[in-house]
Amino acid sequence: xxxxxxxxxxxxxxxxxxxxxxxxxxxxxxxxxxxxxxxxxxxxxxxxxxxxxxxxxxxxxxxxxxxxxxxxxxxxxxxxxxxxxxxxxxxxxxxxxxxxxxxxxxxxxxxxxxxxxxxxxxxxxxxxxxxxxxxxxxxxxxxxxxxxxxxxxxxxxxxxxxxxxxxxxxxxxxxxxxxxxxxxxxxxxxxxxxxxxxxxxxxxxxxxxxxxxxxxxxxxxxxxxxxxxxxxxxxxxxxxxxxxxxxxxx
Numbered sequence: 001x002x003x004x005x006x007x008x009x010x011x012x013x014x015x016x017x018x019x020x021x022x023x024x025x026x027x028x029x030x031x032x033x034x035x036x037x038x039x040x041x042x043x044x045x046x047x048x049x050x051x052x053x054x055x056x057x058x059x060x061x062x063x064x065x066x067x068x069x070x071x072x073x074x075x076x077x078x079x080x081x082x083x084x085x086x087x088x089x090x091x092x093x094x095x096x097x098x099x100x101x102x103x104x105x106x107x108x109x110x111x112x113x114x115x116x117x118x119x120x121x122x123x124x125x126x127x128x129x130x131x132x133x134x135x136x137x138x139x140x141x142x143x144x145x146x147x148x149x150x151x152x153x154x155x156x157x158x159x160x161x162x163x164x165x166x167x168x169x170x171x172x173x174x175x176x177x178x179x180x181x182x183x184x185x186x187x188x189x190x191x192x193x194x195x196x197x198x199x200x201x202x203x204x205x206x207x208x209x210x211x212x213x214x215x216x217x218x219x220x221x222x223x224x225x226x227x228x229x230x231x232x233x234x235x236x237x238x239x240x241x242x243x244x245x246x247x248x249x250x
Contacts, residue, residue, distance in 0.1 A: 001025050002047065002167060002198070007056035009042055016042045017053070018222035024167070027196030031209035031230075034219035035245060040202045043219065044169050047200065048089050049082060060088060060166065087115055090160030094172045096152040098144040104131060104155045105140040111163045123162075130158040134188050150181030157188055167198040174205060206249060210234055218242045 007020040016039045024030045032040045045051040047058055049066045058065045065085050067074050077085070098107050108127035112118035118126070131140050134154040144152050153173060160168060170189070174182040186208055192199075193212060203209050209216055210230040217227040218239065226239040237243050 001059075001061060002200070003057075003059040003062075004043075004047070005057045005059070007043070007046060007053055007058070009039075009046055009051065009053045016222055017046065020056070020222075020224060022217065022224060022227075024198055024200055026198055028215065029193070029199045029201065029213045031201045031203055031213035031216045032219055033203065033206060033209060033216060033245075034225075038219045039222045040219050041171055044091075044171050044200060044202050048086060048091055048169055050091075052076070060085075083115070087111075087163055088166045089169055090163055090165035090167070091169045092153070092156050092160050092171065092173050094176050096144070096149070096156045098152055098155060098159075100144050103141050103143055104136060104147065104158075107144075107155055108159045108162050111159065116163065126162055127158070130161050131155070133191070134158050135184070148181060149177045150184045153177065153181075153185045154188055157185070165197075167200065168192075170199060170201045170203075172202055172204065174203075174208075204249070206234065206246070218245070220245075 002024040004020050004022040007017050008015070009017040020043060032043065034040055042051060046053045057067070066082060067076055069075070099110070102110070105124065105127045108130060109123040112123040112126060113120060128137070128140055131137055134157055136151060136154055136158070139147065139151065144155070147155065174185050177185065190212060201209065201213065213230055215227060216230050216233040218225050218233060220239070220241045226233060226237060226242050233242070234246065237246060
């Protein structure tokens with residue numbers, strides 16, 4: 001389980017997260033929705049410690065991540081320790097962030113080989129299997145420039161899965177794609193549901209969130225303004241700003 005307690009983050013004098021309390025259970029898919037700039041992506045980046053946060057805690061399976069308390073004061077964990085913790089989380093970004101000089105297979109194998117010490121042959125077998133799973137078994141030797149945006153994003157998903165993470169963090173993974181390519185990436189996420197991988201999904205695709213999420217959290221002005229099952233959030237919202245948000249996107 002991921003648990004977030006009292007998470008706060010500001011950029012300069014501008015508060016972005018104003019005290020987030022949230023939990024995600026094992027096997028659960030949680031979707032984060034809300035207006036641009038409301039703090040969704042910042043929250044995701046704080047969970048994985050791509051952004052340091054000012055106050056609060058992030059716990060995974062009851063273990064505090066990123067910071068520890070020493071003599072009553074909060075101390076950042078050493079970089080090597082943080083890197084080991086980060087391996088428990090797979091992240092897929094809006095942009096694919098593939099290494100352009102590496103093939104699809106090499107991109108997928110990189111993490112297991114050099115972060116986890118997986119032997120090359122085992123890492124390659126894992127990479128080929130995962131690329132086949134996302135429908136790219138015949139493109140293992142292709143470079144990113146030879147792949148469509150949707151194919152590159154599927155490589156990025158395979159790369160995240162190659163680390164065998166406890167949780168998958170997905171940040172607007174279809175927002176940079178042409179409309180005709182969105183479906184192929186959404187299909188890959190649908191295919192993961194039977195495996196009960198814990199996922200936190202930032203998305204503007206409300207219909208997709210309704211389809212795959214167990215719960216949806218509406219983020220507004222840096223707080224969780226409303227959270228619940230998809231039907232409740234999308235069809236019977238209580239928060240006035242959520243009602244306005246849904247009216248605008250529909």
